[in-house]
Amino acid sequence: MDEKQQIREFQRKVEQTLFRHRSFLDVTSMLQESNARLTRSVMRAVTECGCIEIRASRQEYSKGLQNSIHKYRSHLYHNLCESCTDLVSTEMGKHLFYFTSLCSLLEIPLSQIFKQELKNLSTLGFFYLR
Numbered sequence: 001m002d003e004k005q006q007i008r009e010f011q012r013k014v015e016q017t018l019f020r021h022r023s024f025l026d027v028t029s030m031l032q033e034s035n036a037r038l039t040r041s042v043m044r045a046v047t048e049c050g051c052i053e054i055r056a057s058r059q060e061y062s063k064g065l066q067n068s069i070h071k072y073r074s075h076l077y078h079n080l081c082e083s084c085t086d087l088v089s090t091e092m093g094k095h096l097f098y099f100t101s102l103c104s105l106l107e108i109p110l111s112q113i114f115k116q117e118l119k120n121l122s123t124l125g126f127f128y129l130r
Helices: 003-017 024-049 082-105 110-127
Strands: none
Touching: 003 082, 003 110, 024 082, 082 110
């Protein structure tokens, strides 16, 4: 099964299991809740476990934006431990479920979103800033 088929199959499975939260209002509120839980799981990796560290400061930009891309920092140091990786991955999966649910309710194929974003990235490249 290629990636496009896997994405379609995932969306089909989500649609089949989306019987409890069929309402648009339920899905959008669950999407927001899953986003908060995902953010919280990453913050716990910093504050409770300590496996990753955040050191943030102002990003320094030079005149040649393309030349300074290697200077940009993520502000993250170290790597998630196995336990935190499992927790964050689980929360990402739940978030993806609710995002896909929203796609289904709005009748937008998830694969179409991937395809369009890939096209935008390919066409605009470095200038596709978000």
